[in-house]
Amino acid sequence: MTSALTTHDGQPLHKSLARALRREKLRSLLLIAPLLAFVLVTFVFPIADMLFRSVENSIVPDTLPGTTRTIQSWDATGDELPSEEVYTSLADDLLLAQELKIHTRLGSRLNYDQPGIASTFRKSGRQVRKLDASAHLDSFSEFNKEWGTPSAWADIKTHALWPTAFPASSIAFNNWTRYIISDEGDDADLSSMTPYGTVYSALFYDVQKFNDDQWSQLTASSSAVSHLFTGLKDQLPNFPSANYKEQFLDIDDGWGEIDNWRTIHRLSPRMVDSYYWASIDRERTVEGVEHKPANERIYVKLFIRTFVMSMVITVSCILLGYPIAYLLATLPTRTSNLLLILVLLPFWTSLLVRTSAWKVLLQQQGVINDILVWARIIGDDGRLALINNITGTIITMTHILLPFMILPLFSVMKTISPSYVRAAKSMGATDWTAFRRVYFPNTIPGIGAGSILVFILSIGYYITPELVGGTSGVFISNRIAYHISSSLNWGLAAALGSILLASVLILYWAYDKVVGIDNVKLG
Amino acid sequence: MSTTNGAAVRFEKVQKSYDGKNLVVKDLNLDIAPGEFLTMLGPSGSGKTTCLMMLAGFEPATHGEIFLNDQPINNVPPYKRGIGMVFQNYALFPHMTVAENLAFPLQIRKLPKSERDAKVQKALDMVELGQFGNRRPIQLSGGQQQRVAVARALVFDPDLVLMDEPLGALDKQLREQMQYEIKHIHENLGITVVYVTHDQSEALTMSDRVAVFEDGVIQQLSGPDALYENPKNSFVAQFIGENNKLSGTVKSLEDGRCRVELNDGTELSADPVNVANVGDKTTLSLRPERIEFEPVESTENVVNGTIKEVIYHGDHLRVVMEVAGNDEFIVKVRNRGDQRILEPGQMHSLGWAANDCKALDFVQ
Numbered sequence: 104m105t106s107a108l109t110t111h112d113g114q115p116l117h118k119s120l121a122r123a124l125r126r127e128k129l130r131s132l133l134l135i136a137p138l139l140a141f142v143l144v145t146f147v148f149p150i151a152d153m154l155f156r157s158v159e160n161s162i163v164p165d166t167l168p169g170t171t172r173t174i175q176s177w178d179a180t181g182d183e184l185p186s187e188e189v190y191t192s193l194a195d196d197l198l199l200a201q202e203l204k205i206h207t208r209l210g211s212r213l214n215y216d217q218p219g220i221a222s223t224f225r226k227s228g229r230q231v232r233k234l235d236a237s238a239h240l241d242s243f244s245e246f247n248k249e250w251g252t253p254s255a256w257a258d259i260k261t262h263a264l265w266p267t268a269f270p271a272s273s274i275a276f277n278n279w280t281r282y283i284i285s286d287e288g289d290d291a292d293l294s295s296m297t298p299y300g301t302v303y304s305a306l307f308y309d310v311q312k313f314n315d316d317q318w319s320q321l322t323a324s325s326s327a328v329s330h331l332f333t334g335l336k337d338q339l340p341n342f343p344s345a346n347y348k349e350q351f352l353d354i355d356d357g358w359g360e361i362d363n364w365r366t367i368h369r370l371s372p373r374m375v376d377s378y379y380w381a382s383i384d385r386e387r388t389v390e391g392v393e394h395k396p397a398n399e400r401i402y403v404k405l406f407i408r409t410f411v412m413s414m415v416i417t418v419s420c421i422l423l424g425y426p427i428a429y430l431l432a433t434l435p436t437r438t439s440n441l442l443l444i445l446v447l448l449p450f451w452t453s454l455l456v457r458t459s460a461w462k463v464l465l466q467q468q469g470v471i472n473d474i475l476v477w478a479r480i481i482g483d484d485g486r487l488a489l490i491n492n493i494t495g496t497i498i499t500m501t502h503i504l505l506p507f508m509i510l511p512l513f514s515v516m517k518t519i520s521p522s523y524v525r526a527a528k529s530m531g532a533t534d535w536t537a538f539r540r541v542y543f544p545n546t547i548p549g550i551g552a553g554s555i556l557v558f559i560l561s562i563g564y565y566i567t568p569e570l571v572g573g574t575s576g577v578f579i580s581n582r583i584a585y586h587i588s589s590s591l592n593w594g595l596a597a598a599l600g601s602i603l604l605a606s607v608l609i610l611y612w613a614y615d616k617v618v619g620i621d622n623v624k625l626g
Numbered sequence: 627m628s629t630t631n632g633a634a635v636r637f638e639k640v641q642k643s644y645d646g647k648n649l650v651v652k653d654l655n656l657d658i659a660p661g662e663f664l665t666m667l668g669p670s671g672s673g674k675t676t677c678l679m680m681l682a683g684f685e686p687a688t689h690g691e692i693f694l695n696d697q698p699i700n701n702v703p704p705y706k707r708g709i710g711m712v713f714q715n716y717a718l719f720p721h722m723t724v725a726e727n728l729a730f731p732l733q734i735r736k737l738p739k740s741e742r743d744a745k746v747q748k749a750l751d752m753v754e755l756g757q758f759g760n761r762r763p764i765q766l767s768g769g770q771q772q773r774v775a776v777a778r779a780l781v782f783d784p785d786l787v788l789m790d791e792p793l794g795a796l797d798k799q800l801r802e803q804m805q806y807e808i809k810h811i812h813e814n815l816g817i818t819v820v821y822v823t824h825d826q827s828e829a830l831t832m833s834d835r836v837a838v839f840e841d842g843v844i845q846q847l848s849g850p851d852a853l854y855e856n857p858k859n860s861f862v863a864q865f866i867g868e869n870n871k872l873s874g875t876v877k878s879l880e881d882g883r884c885r886v887e888l889n890d891g892t893e894l895s896a897d898p899v900n901v902a903n904v905g906d907k908t909t910l911s912l913r914p915e916r917i918e919f920e921p922v923e924s925t926e927n928v929v930n931g932t933i934k935e936v937i938y939h940g941d942h943l944r945v946v947m948e949v950a951g952n953d954e955f956i957v958k959v960r961n962r963g964d965q966r967i968l969e970p971g972q973m974h975s976l977g978w979a980a981n982d983c984k985a986l987d988f989v990q
Contacts, residue, residue, distance in 0.1 A: 522717035525684050528704040529711040530731030530782065537705075540730070544721040 154604075157597035160375040163367070166209040167196040169274045169305065171371035179368045180389045184361060188308045190347035192271060193358075194234055195301035199278040201228040202285050215592055216377055216386070217366035223357030230354040234347065236300030239307045242342045249331055253297050258328045268309065268317050275305035304345050311339060365389060378598035402582070402599065409579045410606075412497060413561040417508075419501040420557045421550060424508035428549070431509070432516035446509050454503065458570045461499040465489035465571070491573030499571045500561055507560060508553035515549030551618050559607055579603060633657040633693070634786060634818040635681060640690035642676050642842075650676050652842040654690070658820060660785070663812050665821045667829040668839030669865070677839075678788050678822050683707050694786070710779035710787040710817075714794055716771045718763035724750070724774050725759035731782040749781040750774075752811065769800045776808065780815065789821045793828065805831050826866050830854065838862050854913075859900055860986040863911035870917075870955050872910040873988065876901050884985050886910060888950045894927045895980035900987045907988035912978060914944075915958040919968075921977025928977040931955060936968050943968065949976065 108116040164171045169192030177185045200206035210224030244251035256276065259265055266273030279298040283291045313321070313336075321332040351358040369387060370377065377387060384400035385392050394400065427446065431439045449457060464470045472486045481487065489495055519542065527537035565580040572581070579599060586596035614620070635658040642651035651673045658664050666674035679685040681692060683704030691698050699707055719727050728746040737745070750756050753773035763771055772792060779787050789808070793801045809832050812819050823829055829836045830850040838845045838853065838861075846858045857863035864871070874888040876898075884898040886908055894910065901908045921928055931949035942958050945968055949955040957976065959968070968974075 520715060520717060522713040522715065523719060525682070525704070526711065526713055526717035526719075526778075527730070528684075529682055529707075529709060529788075530778070531705050531708070531734040532730075533703075533705055536734060541719055545719075 153593075153597050154601050155597075156593050157378050157595075157601050158374045158376065159594065160370060160377075161373050162209055162212050163370045164373055166200050166205055167193070167367070167371075169193070169196045169271060169278065170367065172270065172274065173308075174364070174368050174371060177364070177368060179365050182361065184348070184359065185364050187345045187348050188271075189364075190351055190358075191301065191304045191308065191345050192275070193351065194231065194236065194347045195275045195278055195305060197227055197231045198234075198299070198301060199282045199285075201231055202282050211591075212594075213366055213370065215381070215595065216370060217363055220357060220363050220366060223355045223363065226355045227351070227358070234301075234350050236304060236347075238300070238343050238345060239303040240300040243303050243306070246335060246338050247331060250303075251297055253293075253295055255328075255331055256298065257294065258331070262321065262326065262328055264317060264320060268313060268321075269306070270309065271305035272302060272309045275302040278302075304347070307342060307345070310335065378594045379602070381595055382598045382602055402579070405577075405579045405582055406602070406606075408493075409562055409603075412493065412500075412576075412578070413558050415497055416500045416504060416561045417554050417558045419497065420505050420508035421554065423501065424505055424512055424553065425546075425550075428509045428512035428516055431513045432519070433521070443513075446506055449503065450506060454566060455570075457503060458499055458567050461495070461502070461571060462490060465495055465498065490571050491576070493572075493576045495571040495573070496568045496576035496578075499567050500564060503567060504557045504560055507556040511552035511556065512546065512549040515546055515552070519545045547618075551614070555611070555614065558610075562607060563603065631657065632660070632696070634660040634662070634695060635820065636693040636696075637677070637681075638691045638693065640677075640680065640687050640692060642673070642680060642685065643688045649688075650842055651680075654842075654844065656837060656844065656847070658818060660818055661816050663809070663819045663821065663832060663834045665823060665829040665833040665836045666839055667823060667826060667836050667865075669824055672839040673842040674822050674824075674837075674839040675790060678790055678820060681820065682709055682711055682788055708782075708784050708786075710782070710784035712775045712779045712787065712789040712792040714791045716763070716775040716792075718771055718774055718778070720763055722762075723759065724755070724761050724763065724766070727763065727774060728759075728778050728781045731778070735782060745781055749777040752780070753777045753807075768796050769804065772796060772804060773807075776811065780811070780817070784817070786818045786820070789819065791823055792821075793823070793825075801825075801828070802831075808832065830866070838865060840865070856899070857911065857984065857986065860909050860911065860989045863984065863986055864989075868914050868956065868958075870912040870914060870949075870952070871989075872912065872950055872952055872955075874908060874910065876904050876906045876908055876985065879904050883980060886985055890951045892929055892950045894929070894983060896983040896985040897981050898985045901985045908985045909988050911984045911986050912982060914956040915942075915960075916978050916982040917957045918977045919957070919959065919974055921975065925977035926980040927983060928975055930973060930975050931957075933968055933970050933972045933974065935970055947974075947976070 110116055110119045170189060173189045173192045174185060177189060197206060200209065206224050206228040207221070210221035213224070214221035240251070249255050259269070260276075276298060279302050280293060282299075283293060283296065318332070318336055320326065322329050326332075348358075357363050365388075369375070380386055380392060381395075382402050383406075384395045384403050386395055387393075427442070431442050431446070433439075434442065462469075466472070467486045467488065467490075469489075471489060472481075475481045476483050476486065489498065523541050523545065524537045527541040528534070532540065562578075563580050564578060565584055568576055568578045569581050569584070572578070580603070583596045583599045583603075586592045586599070611620075635656075637654045637656040640651060640654040641649055643649050654673075654677060666677060668674045676685060680687050681694075683699070683702065687700055691700055693699065694702075694707065694709075718724075719730070722730065725746050728749055729742050732742040732745055746759065747756065750759055753776060755770060755773055755777070758766065758770065758774075763774065766774065772795075775792065776789075779789075792808075793804050796804060805828055808819075812832075821829075821832065830853070833850055835847060835849055836853050837847045840861050846853060846862045848856075853862065853866050857866060860871075863869050872888055872894070874886040874894070877885040877887050877893065879885075879898055879901065882897070884896055884901060885893055886896050887893050896908075896910050918925065929949055931947040933945055933947055934953065935946040937944040937946070940961065942961050945957045945959060947953075947955045947957060
């Protein structure tokens with residue numbers, strides 16, 4: 104075995120080489136740094152953030168911190184409504200939410216998965232202040248007056264078992280703190296106030312779950328809160344149970360609907376996959392993932408339409424672009440430059456103008472129909488519907504994307520020496536054979552490059568289908584735009600976008616496997 | 627003239643114009659015998675490649691007729707002419723392997739696969755590339771690609787093979803080696819070859835006959851030795867090999883000899899090739915290796931010259947001199963090892979035979 108090569112002064116050669124190259128690398132890095140930073144800030148991060156929204160769901164656990172905790176112990180597959188404890192935390196969460204005026208936002212979010220639930224939240228927001236939450240506050244105060252004073256809570260919070268033994272009441276207390284700060288401002292003197300009733304209700308449920316060890320810790324003589332808890336255990340059975348459930352059912356029937364609770368239960372985690380199921384017309388129910396009702400299924404159809412139409416557009420571009428590119432590549436430079444300008448002309452015209460021009464050409468009373476009627480190819484009553492449907496989208500998009508097919512084809516054809524075809528002919532091949540066996544195979548890299556460009560561009564195209572597609576000729580991107588700007592369901596938009604991105608990447612990968620990305624030539 | 631005369635190829639009064647204003651080929655008449663190796667030699671733009679393309683069928687003749695084995699072929703498309711062709715940059719199909727490239731003309735002729743494979747292998751063996759059938763052209767060196775191109779032009783047994791500057795892209799050594807190989811293949815197969823080049827040494831080494839093209843006209847059509855020894859005009863003399871030019875006026879003309887008075891008054895005897903009358907202006911052409919230093923008394927032409935520069939070339943020395951007002955006069959001296967010391971500034975007498983000095987048409 105030979106030892107590693109070294110330089111004259113004994114340094115390992117690879118280290119020496121790395122040092123020599125480091126300066127170069129640093130320099131190139133510095134040169135691309137501005138662009139890299141620009142792309143990161145304006146492109147990569149926003150896209151990553153947008154994609155993250157497709158699973159992000161913090162609004163539910165953030166707005167309902169207590170409810171999302173307590174509902175975990177509820178059996179979502181059963182027929183029973185959640186227990187009183189869950190309604191208690193809901194009351195507490197909603198108190199804060201309506202104070203912060205975020206309950207309607209949560210309602211809209213939940214409404215994506217459970218239509219109708221938004222109004223339940225809206226209604227409850229107005230009513231939740233009127234809830235009678237005094238039951239447990241009174242019981243605790245009657246048991247020991249100290250419970251009704253601010254110092255009681257100050258003492259509990261110093262105890263070692265806070266907040267672990269007080270999961271519900273610590274959340275409720277925290278909610279109350281935020282409520283007061285929101286209500287009275289940052290300078291509110293919290294140490295002089297006692298929490299409202301729902302905090303005591305939460306405490307009631309925490310206390311019931313204490314084990315013997317926790318009881319003995321809290322009532323130990325060394326404990327600062329022993330006076331609050333000594334003897335409490337024996338009194339608990341005399342405390343009334345909460346009656347929030349009944350009150351909520353009075354406010355809105357929605358709180359009695361088990362599906363609403365299942366939705367809250369399902370959407371409790373910070374990350375959920377519900378947007379993705381919605382993107383493929385499915386939803387999660389207690390029985391597992393199911394198809395949505397037939398009249399609500401739109402996305403799978405839209406995805407398929409987007410892919411099929413993109414392929415049709417790509418094929419049309421190949422058929423129309425190939426002869427033009429061939430002409431460009433074979434005509435004398437003067438003529439071909441003129442033609443090239445004609446090909447590039449659309450690039451210098453606004454996309455909107457071009458699309459609008461097609462509207463003029465293609466509409467029922469438009470130029471093309473007029474000509475066909477004039478030429479008696481169609482009757483006046485048989486004017487063709489060429490716009491506001493799939494046909495319109497295909498015609499217009501083919502025209503708009505044609506240069507992206509012609510240019511790579513042209514640059515590849517330009518490199519194909521005319522002597523190839525001549526050689527084929529000299530060996531006896533007819534024009535057609537020479538084209539099929541020699542010229543065409545050599546243009547495949549151009550077709551590949553053009554097809555990838557056109558296909559990927561058209562799959563995400565938005566403006567043109569929006570303007571000329573009507574309802575039957577729109578793409579998935581139009582739906583994404585709708586969710587971004589109109590319905591504001593960004594999560595669903597992000598999920599749809601992620602699926603689109605993933606399918607393009609998969610197609611690209613498949614293309615690489617079948618054709619080989621090395622075979623793609625852009626110029 | 628349009629009688630059959632057994633020529634493999636005949637150009638009859640062929641003219642070619644691309645733009646309708648200028649003739650690229652002017653009135654070309656040329657017979658190529660079966661089995662002949664004919665080279666079309668000339669500077670770029672002289673019309674030689676156009677002639678080849680007309681013969682191959684890629685360019686139509688503007689006027690005149692081309693015959694292949696006494697059949698007019700002006701209206702025969704290239705794929706029916708059955709002519710093998712080797713292109714300047716080989717034109718090997720990049721998407722096919724070497725063997726597929728060679729099989730292409732055979733597939734088109736619908737040969738059965740077994741026969742096809744045998745022929746491909748035979749052709750590859752002929753150019754000593756038997757093991758390379760599965761490679762792509764791009765994986766071969768320039769010289770190997772060149773051989774494949776030759777093999778592909780020959781694999782379908784054409785009687786006539788056209789070669790369009792096939793060695794232009796190779797380096798000097800490889801080019802010389804390929805010259806001999808192509809020459810040997812030609813001799814072994816007995817095919818007719820029309821070869822286009824602008825490299826005169828290639829033309830001299832390989833050809834049976836050379837047609838020197840200039841300005842759309844064949845200036846001289848003869849064997850390589852005649853071309854070099856007896857150029858018919860100043861262009862050929864200048865284009866083929868190295869050449870010293872001396873300008874003067876014809877003083878007398880008799881018995882296959884002429885006396886020419888140079889511009890500085892020196893009188894020389896020369897072989898009158900392209901002068902008709904006494905008093906004509908003429909350019910004398912003289913090969914550098916035919917000039918003797920310090921010649922014997924009986925030498926017909928003796929002049930004095932001053933050495934300006936001596937360049938060492940290994941097997942010979944090139945001596946640049948000023949002779950009779952021409953300060954680019956070159957003399958080649960064989961390196962014998964015992965030659966006299968030549969140094970710039972020395973004055974020497976030079977001499978040459980009248981036969982080696984051709985009196986040609988006058989050029990500036």
